Amino acid sequence: MGAPLLSLRGITHGFRRSGGALVTAVRDVSLEVGEGETVALVGESGSGKSTLGRIALGLIRPDTGRVFIAGRTLGEMSSGELRRARVAFQPIFQDATASLNPRRTVRDLLGQALRQRGADSIAELRIDLLESVGLRPGRVYLERYPHELSGGQRQRLAIARALAMQPRLIVADEPLSGADVSIRGQILNLLSDLKKERGLAYLMITHDISIARAFADRVAVMSQGQVVEQGPAAEVLTRPAQDYTKRLLAAVPELR
Amino acid sequence: MPQTKPPILQLDDVRLTFRTRAGTVRALNGASLTVHEGEAVGLVGESGSGKSTLARAVLGLNPERSSRIEAGRILIAGRDVTRLSQAEWEAARGHPVAMVFQDPLSFLNPIMRIGRQIAESIERHAPDRRVEQRVGELIELVKLPSSLARAYPHELSGGMRQRALLAVALACEPRLLIADEPTTALDVTTQAEILALLRDLREKLGMAMLLITHDLGIVASACERLYVIYAGRVLEWGRAQDVFGAPAHPYTVGLFHAARADRDAQGRFATIGGEPPDLGETAQGCPFAPRCPKAMAECARAMPHASVLADGETHAVRCWLYPPTRESETAVERLGEA
Numbered sequence: 001m002g003a004p005l006l007s008l009r010g011i012t013h014g015f016r017r018s019g020g021a022l023v024t025a026v027r028d029v030s031l032e033v034g035e036g037e038t039v040a041l042v043g044e045s046g047s048g049k050s051t052l053g054r055i056a057l058g059l060i061r062p063d064t065g066r067v068f069i070a071g072r073t074l075g076e077m078s079s080g081e082l083r084r085a086r087v088a089f090q091p092i093f094q095d096a097t098a099s100l101n102p103r104r105t106v107r108d109l110l111g112q113a114l115r116q117r118g119a120d121s122i123a124e125l126r127i128d129l130l131e132s133v134g135l136r137p138g139r140v141y142l143e144r145y146p147h148e149l150s151g152g153q154r155q156r157l158a159i160a161r162a163l164a165m166q167p168r169l170i171v172a173d174e175p176l177s178g179a180d181v182s183i184r185g186q187i188l189n190l191l192s193d194l195k196k197e198r199g200l201a202y203l204m205i206t207h208d209i210s211i212a213r214a215f216a217d218r219v220a221v222m223s224q225g226q227v228v229e230q231g232p233a234a235e236v237l238t239r240p241a242q243d244y245t246k247r248l249l250a251a252v253p254e255l256r
Numbered sequence: 257m258p259q260t261k262p263p264i265l266q267l268d269d270v271r272l273t274f275r276t277r278a279g280t281v282r283a284l285n286g287a288s289l290t291v292h293e294g295e296a297v298g299l300v301g302e303s304g305s306g307k308s309t310l311a312r313a314v315l316g317l318n319p320e321r322s323s324r325i326e327a328g329r330i331l332i333a334g335r336d337v338t339r340l341s342q343a344e345w346e347a348a349r350g351h352p353v354a355m356v357f358q359d360p361l362s363f364l365n366p367i368m369r370i371g372r373q374i375a376e377s378i379e380r381h382a383p384d385r386r387v388e389q390r391v392g393e394l395i396e397l398v399k400l401p402s403s404l405a406r407a408y409p410h411e412l413s414g415g416m417r418q419r420a421l422l423a424v425a426l427a428c429e430p431r432l433l434i435a436d437e438p439t440t441a442l443d444v445t446t447q448a449e450i451l452a453l454l455r456d457l458r459e460k461l462g463m464a465m466l467l468i469t470h471d472l473g474i475v476a477s478a479c480e481r482l483y484v485i486y487a488g489r490v491l492e493w494g495r496a497q498d499v500f501g502a503p504a505h506p507y508t509v510g511l512f513h514a515a516r517a518d519r520d521a522q523g524r525f526a527t528i529g530g531e532p533p534d535l536g537e538t539a540q541g542c543p544f545a546p547r548c549p550k551a552m553a554e555c556a557r558a559m560p561h562a563s564v565l566a567d568g569e570t571h572a573v574r575c576w577l578y579p580p581t582r583e584s585e586t587a588v589e590r591l592g593e594a
Contacts, residue, residue, distance in 0.1 A: 151303070152531060180303055181471075181472075181514045182302055182528035183527070183531070183532075185514050185524075185525040188525040188527075189524055215517070251444040251445045253447075253448075253473035253477040254476070254477075255516050
């Protein structure tokens with residue numbers, strides 16, 4: 001078997017507070033995501049899960065530890081390889097509104113991403129992308145601005161823009177928190193379809209246990225900067241071994 | 257069970273509109289709801305359902321210039337507050353109804369110490385009380401350390417801020433607490449603590465609660481009865497055990513599946529098709545019909561009357577799939593003496 005798509009080894013990272021105190025956000029974390037695999041990173045706010053997601057995306061350079069992409073560290077790569085490695089990991093955020101430039105139309109937003117990737121026949125690809133995320137027929141959306149779309153449509157557009165880069169891994173930070181309950185299923189189905197069709201892997205950062213349980217192959221539970229437990233989702237989230245995970249699960253108001 | 261006292265809150269067929277630059281928005285399209293003394297009631301809805309508008313209408317908090325109650329009435333402990341002026345609201349607010357919000361920071365004064373804010377609330381509603389002692393009692397009641405009376409809101413964590421806001425609200429000694437998504441911004445463990453505190457407070461103070469949320473799990477753990485609201489209309493209501501045991505409206509059923517991230521026979525995640533409704537349009541029939549997997553011709557024509565589903569009239573639905581109950585509609589909509 002080849003090297004995993006993403007491998008984080010012994011990652012530690014701290015921030016300096018405005019007062020000057022150093023806060024360790026991530027403490028000696030090791031985590032892998034294989035090709036086509038879905039890993040959920042669950043934990044409460046301040047647990048370090050979003051910081052780890054940003055490290056995976058190359059947006060933050062960790063203080064110590066190493067990030068391997070398909071077995072190689074970023075330091076070993078040439079600048080061309082680095083650029084390719086960067087676009088291979090794409091983010092989706094909770095608030096699609098904040099990540100989409102409000103002055104750009106759908107046509108511009110997708111065109112910009114496709115040009116950045118160096119794609120040909122942009123007009124055609126743009127329509128394909130829109131339709132692959134369920135915005136059909138694609139052409140009716142081209143001249144719209146983000147605020148002219150519904151919340152669910154905006155999240156689909158954000159996903160389309162990530163797909164324009166032909167990523168192999170999507171780091172999704174609370175992608176469903178902004179969506180109404182009734183349309184969560186639509187987004188989850190879309191993410192599942194894209195996984196099947198394109199062999200995408202996901203690192204899904206979420207505080208929602210039911211979504212992690214339903215969607216992820218593996219789960220890593222974070223608390224105070226550390227991964228306290230990881231393993232197959234069905235196992236960790238039904239028969240947790242660690243006290244912290246047990247407390248976390250017990251706190252979720254359960255629907256029978 | 258015969259009710260000797262009037263319900264602490266009663267909404268009868270309330271229609272409320274907002275005037276916006278884009279036209280008239282019908283936020284409430286005939287919403288009816290009852291909360292009895294001491295009872296915990298959930299109001300479940302998604303964005304645009306009108307749930308927060310309903311809550312604000314109960315306290316006269318919707319903007320006077322752009323919003324209007326077109327029809328129906330709101331009774332608080334039997335008193336009609338539908339047409340109160342802003343000045344009358346100023347005098348009435350806080351007692352017997354108080355409210356806490358999702359984001360305590362937007363309500364708490366950022367440059368005033370917590371203790372002082374609680375004291376002001378006491379002075380407004382019961383000026384003859386020994387204020388300092390009462391502040392101490394309230395801080396203890398919401399389980400905050402007494403030293404936090406001297407803290408400013410920004411120095412507190414999210415959960416502590418919600419406790420502080422609760423203390424300000426409870427200073428009015430309300431008989432009904434309206435909690436609008438009180439735990440949505442909080443982590444699950446903090447959420448569990450706040451829900452436990454609310455339960456505890458209700459027991460101690462005998463206070464009723466109207467808990468507004470999009471989260472069915474929270475209703476399951478905190479409420480005795482619930483109402484499901486969609487596009488400004490209540491589609492289903494009843495005792496929590498009845499509605500959870502056998503949800504009747506296709507919207508409620510879909511909501512349950514979606515909330516549990518259930519999958520269908522093909523392994524697809526359960527979902528409700530389409531988008532939440534546009535409240536600018538006049539919905540003649542059931543507002544859920546365009547998204548409903550079981551929609552029939554009648555559904556687009558008119559909103560059905562209520563059908564009582566459970567013995568003892570503890571569960572009802574407004575849906576053409578169920579035979580209407582032959583009582584006067586208001587009698588049915590006022591049920592809930594569970």
